[in-house]
Amino acid sequence: MASNASKAVGVDIGGTGIKAGIVDLEKGELLSDRIKVPTPAGAEPKDVLDAVTQVLDKLGVADDTDIALGVAFPAIVKSGRTLSAANVSKSWIGFEAEKFFEDGLGRGIHFANDADVAGIAEVRYGAAKGVEGLVILTTLGTGIGSAMIYDGVLIPNSELGHLQRAEHKRDAEGYAAYSAMEREELSWEKWAKRLQWYYDYVEFLFSPDLFVVGGGVSKHSDEFLGLLKLNTPIVPAVHRNNAGIIGAAALAVPVVEALPAVK
Template identity: 80%
Template sequence: MAVQARRAVGVDIGGTGIKAGIVDLDKGILSSDRVKVATPPGAEPDDVLQAVRTVLDTLGVAVDHEVPLGVAFPAIVKGGRTMSAANVSKAWIGFEAEKFFEHGLGRSIHFANDADVAGVAEVRYGAAKGRSGLVILTTLGTGIGSALINNGTLVPNSELGHLQRAKHKGDAESYAAYSAMEREELSWEAWAERLQWYYSHVEFLFSPDLFIVGGGVSKHADKFLPMLDLQTPIVAAVHRNNAGIIGAAALALG
């Protein structure tokens, strides 16, 4: 008899969309379709919880509590509490989010920062697997998320999307996230100039051994990564926009 693959569910909550899937943890790939719904306007806790219920119900695992569940969220997460609120309601700041989701879903979960879980996916199954030294993963989307991985170990809750730019009002993500490209209708070349500033600045601060670029735009990596001039190798995430789902599921089993 064949041994059944280890499975877990990953939910990746973002500023614009909530994605989920069932993950084969032996292979590090989705074993189901990816389900996605829009993040509710304002991203208030009760509305986000209802959206998560919707994706779990669509996957057919809303009442299957034998399959572990991991949830990724765009905030600093300490002890299950969300300590910041990037592109979601300010009601999440200081909020007992893990307990809130566990009560609302009627089950135990593993709850973590969204970029951190994407980093975990790339360490276990992707571009950072077996890499020594400092790897910095960034997710380019509504904002800029980051994960620091030193010799395979995650350093949680880095917020490199909020580095300040002296000549620009606001932080790095308001200037260089993919949403800025869309909002200002920038060409790939013009956006790459902003990314050049961003990655050069991070490179100067941390001297990493590898940059990994994730988020939905990473599927178009060939349109902008070759324009960047860095000392550090920079590659697209293997799992692209599924990294959050895969990493959240992986962490659900520890």
């Protein structure tokens, strides 16, 4: 795949759904329909691979190795290995995930944490574009994902959804993720009180310059963001629940940077 190609495929693997699409890398927009299938029960590696193959088939790119492919996954990712498994099978812990997908799909891929790629989508094409200082993107869904971006540079694997609550059994995402709101049938107001605790905590620890809120619930941002009282500006992600697809695709293609002149 040539650098600076005009399009790529992004696959976003989540705790409840696997989404994919073909992305225009200049505009940061989907060129195709968004394809979605449920994440298989138990989310074991082979079953997830089969589901990813299914979405690529539906997109018509399963055999097209000329188009770059990026895959986002809900885990700490280092050197292609998944080191955690918050909302998928424990089989992924310490698993050579990138090689597993490459072997199974018969092609090279770019493999990264799902919230990190969503952060890349927003810094290249969305709410964090051109923002100086520290931007913290959080995805509110099955869990709480996070991406930390300083002056446009990603600091990977921040995992701020797993901040611990003193003297409580549940971590931040167990208490304040969108899934907690659904599970406990909370009103927007009651859920916003939990989010207030969470963003107050993150704000105190990191003093960010901007919060960006992504995930599926970001389409309802007018229901809860206005209820939060923070010193840091907080805005919805421009690409909402497509940010993972767009960011995964964007990272699949190397960007040719200007090289310094050689004297």
